[in-house]
Amino acid sequence: MNWIQHNWALLLPLVLGACGVWLMMPGARSIRPLGGLACLGALVLGFQLVAGSRDVSGSMFLVFASATLISAVLMITSRNPVYAALWFAVVTLGVCGLFLLQSAPFLAAATIIVYAGAIIVTFLFVIMLAQQAGTSSYDTSSRQPFCASVTAFTLLGLLLITFQSAAAQQTVDGARATEVAAANKALDVQMKVETLDIHKSSRPLPSEELGQMRGLGRSLFTDYLFAVEIGGTLLLIASIGAIALAPRRAQGTL
Amino acid sequence: MNGSIQPTLLVSAALFALGAIGFLTRRNLISVILSAEMMLHGVALAMVTFGKMHGNNEGQIFTIFILTVAACEAGLALALILSLYHRTKSLDMDLWSALREDDMPSPVGHDSSAGATQPDTHPVQPTLTPAGLPIDPKTPLTPQRPNREETATHV
Structure with a gap:
């Protein structure tokens, strides 16, 4: 119970997101507007977790990340596979924007060419070849949406806890490293040279x-x-x- | 736990989880493959972020290889989907749930008995021994599936 009180900022968006995705999934019990509101709330609360910077790159990150996540939710919950493929194109564009922010311009260009240029077009060809009669019965129902949402958001929570504790460990290690650095500087330099030699180029x-x-x-x-x-x-x-x-x-x- | 998460890692983990939900729940074969591609996007984003944290190019190199494998996967998956569609004239994944082992329960829920065509039922199919059962050497390895019709009725 103490742990829940300590980590409610992490748990609340996860629970909201799981409920929202569950409500948005196609099926008999789907309430799409309510689920969309819950997902948006989860998104806003989730962005409170991370350390956002208030400059241009921070706001661009917010734009790209929210575009990516919103269209990801719309993709997995859409009833028409053509719309799913188009939302997947938006996901790809958002991920490419995040690649640019992570200083990977070549990867952004390559991902746009490979995914948006080739893969999605091929998927659309197959959908239009195979499914000319619009939405069908298997698109309007989903298999075990509640269990899948709970499982996937538990996985997401575990990943986030791992990242959080790794970040905390890193700050502790950084503080300790500055203390120790003066003492064994020679050893440290030697080790750094050895680790650099593995993949030098x-x-x-x-x-x-x-x-x-x-x-x-x-x-x-x-x-x-x-x-x-x-x-x-x-x-x-x-x-x-x-x-x-x-x-x-x-x-x-x- | 005072460390704050790197923001891009949050996005990549969320993409992975959302793709997993789509992979598990959707019944259209194409939506399933698209969700798997979205999980690959999440992994690629995490790779690039880790590479930037370490200050070297290896994360981006890994992502290039992920891209290669994703392209191969999309081509093969679409060829498979086309040949599956050729048999059933439907993209429903639950039509293929008869491919499971005999002692597994049916993954098809109650509400999903939609009126679609059944896949081709070949009279003679090669069978494998169910996992965990000892092979009786006296019985020949002939295709015998006694309860086949009962287990696959509500497909």
Whole structure:
């Protein structure tokens, strides 16, 4: 009970969010406006948890994060798979904005090209090929929405508690490190050199910024060259497999 | 617990949880795959954030590989969905619940007995021994499923 009183700021948005998603899920017991209000409340309360900065990047983070989360909820609760795919495109755009804020411009561009340009278009093709008669019966009901919401939000709570305790540990470690740093500076420098040597080319040079394409390419083609080869092979095999799995024209089109 | 969470990690964890809800509850095959892609988005966001916290490019490299695997997964999943649709003329996932093992309860709820076509029931299907049961060496490995019709009636 003491723990609940201590952590109510974490628990309240989780409970609200679980109830909201449960109410918004398609099914017999769905009350969509009420669920949407609960989800919005959970979002606002959840943003109180994090340390938001009041500058431009902080407000851009708020815009991108709320766009991402709102359209994620709308995606998993929408009754029409075409709308679900379009909301997923909005989720992708929001995630790309967050990538930009985390200094990953190349990844933002690549994700937009791969997801919004290729994957969602292919999904839309398949939906329109397979489901021409609008919403069907299996889209208007969901399987065990209450249990799934409770499970997923319990997982979310555990993740957040882990992140919180890790952040607390980090501040404690940071304070202790400044005390100890003077004592064993030589040892520390030696250890740092050793850890740097493992993946040396993944660390940006002093003249580079984090996430610059030059540094990314150097890391990709030195430290991770073998993985790049395997990734290329995987793409080749997946395309062969997709062609082999898809129904033949001789078997009749859809 | 005074440490405050990195804001982007909160978003990534929430994306993962929401994608898990969609993956577990939706009955349309395409919605399920889209939810799985959203869980991958959450993981990618966490990777990029961790990479920035450590000040090196490895998180972004991992995300590039996640992107590769996601592209492969989408292609294969759509090919699979098309061939499943070819059999049942429906995107309902519950039509395939007869693929479970014989001793498992039916995952289909009461309200979901919608009037859709049944999948092709092949008369002779290869069967596996249910997990945990000892094999009797005298019985031949012939396709025998005595309660097959009873367990799959309300699909």
